Amino acid sequence: MRESGKGLVLDCRGLRKSFGQLVAVDGVGFQIAEGETYGLLGPNGAGKTTSISMICGLLARDAGEVIVDGKPLTSRSVDAKRSVGYVPQDIAIYPDLTARENLTFFGRLYGIGGSELKARVDEILGIIGLADRANDRSEEFSGGMKRRLNIGIGLLHAPRLLVLDEPTVGVDPQSRNAILESVASLSTEGMAVLYTTHYMEEAERLCDRIGIIDHGRLVAEGTRRELVELVGKHDRIRMRASGAIEDAAAAVHGLDGVRKAAASADGIDVIADRAADSLAEILGIITASGVAVASVDVDEPDLESVFLHLTGRALRD
């Protein structure tokens, strides 16, 4: 964990939230400094959205504290929320209002008015590339354009901390790239960014530091390099395969020299001490299980490997 000090924009500690018997978030805590992009990486249902809902004051927490820009933030806070820009996973805009009207509405809720609001709306429309569609209803926009407007609303009041909850879900590759570039430029302007995703590539590309969250707990945190080092000097074997991959993965898991083995969306991922020593045996067991292997890749560990190493599950389970 980073030490609190000058330049720290977000400091959250011991966040906990239960829904009945289900503990959705259990002791999550991290810090984000000015100009830093922090990625919260985890599969669906890991507790990312619940965590940021507590950080943004949308959800009352059972325990823990959140300090934003030096001010404590709770679900009842008003002033502290001025420092936070929230971009929800859902496209939370009015479809029957134009892009300009949506921005103006939220701008007024942020307390901006008059010529300042107009200027700020124009500026944001330029940043998100919707200046020429400003007066079109958002229901006429493509998915990517709606996502950009969704992000623009979070930027209106120039927050110290921008919280983006899976902002590229359901977006075409071109828009996705544009969104990632926009987010990258924000941190260079000094904004602290909290970015949740279950896409490993996005976390690796954007984030200065990454927290890996699973089952409501932050299981590891650090730079990409620091996280990969947790896996150690192991090889990652990825097999595209079809058939009874769960059973095959379980069979492989017990082999000597195999650290982890798990079924992924399209095959089986294995962390092994030395791929050269184990690969033949692994393939033998898998094919004996009736699984058809289409391709095999051996590479160095990445965040996917880290997640597999730490949780025993593939990131996209």
Place this chain on the structure above:
Amino acid sequence: MRLFVIAGNSIRRLLRDRTNIFFVFLMPLLLILVLGSAFGGAFDSRVGVVDVGSGELGEDLSRRIRGISGVVTTAYDDRDALVLAVERGELEAGVLIPRGFDQALRDGEEATVDFVARPEASAQALRNTVDAVVTEQGAILRAATFARESAGSDFAEALRMAEELAAETQGLTIEQQAVGEPSAFQEMGRFDLGAYSQLLLFVFITSTTGSAALIESRQLGVSTRMLSTPISMGTVLGGELLGRVAVAVFQGIIIISGTSLMFGVNWGDPIGAAAIFLLFALGAGGVGMLMGAVFKRYQQAEGVGVMIGIGMGALGGAMVPLSIMRMFSPTLYQVAHATPHAWGISAFEQLVLYGGTVSDILPQLAVLAGFAAVVIALGTWRLRIALTRG
């Protein structure tokens, strides 16, 4: 005040949809016009008269029928055409003065005037009116006949003298005194009853169906997103409520001012009318908020909203007047007062029929205020839960 930003946005979104402009503003005015034209106020009875070949006295009787207040006469050439018009409902009744009517009377013979009508209660009242005119003419004729037979004077001269004497003679008069309360219909202008019952009906329907906008806002995550801005939960809840009420008030202002200017509707004491309407709008807005918090899909709210709006309106006297409801089913009349509509209509009747003021409708206002307080409290509670459920 950011409360007004949220409320203003509700009105903006309402007006954005052109079908809303029709159903929320034009439709009520149109219905008030149609109901007022069809059923409102007093109307003249249409009576057809055949007096072809009936002579001077027949034309005199025809003239007397034309002079009846509240009767519009139309001349027909023959009996068949007259009967057909009555059968088709083009006339309330027909009077057939036979050929030779004049001569028969002058000869001292019996003459019969036929009265034709459909078998309805209103026809009996019309017959009594025509009977009175025939009797009046008969009295003069009997006087002229008596003068001719007893004094041997010319019938025409005797008739002229009898008519002059009848005009000069102070006859018997009936003095009418009003007791008790007037019927809800008789003291109203043509459009009055339709106006305030339609106002309450449509404002309530707009609020219940308008809950769909709140559900959509929740579904989209916009309501939750508002909580991430520097405003309190109270402001979000208050803004959503004010938005619902503002839509109702906006609609009410259009209907009230529109009907006053176009149809001359009397809304009674302005302060009393404003108090009734604002409290009713608060209650309707509260119901809209409650539905917006409880339902998960806006399609549900639209369907159920129309059913609740029309159902409560019908039960509450917005379609069948409460006075008629009380006549046919006292139990139903009691049940009707479980709706705010019945209390609102009752309060408007007090203002319009009896010239009442705010002090005369305090019980009704208290009930409307209580209803509003309960549904607003429930709506606020449920919406808070819906927004913070996580």
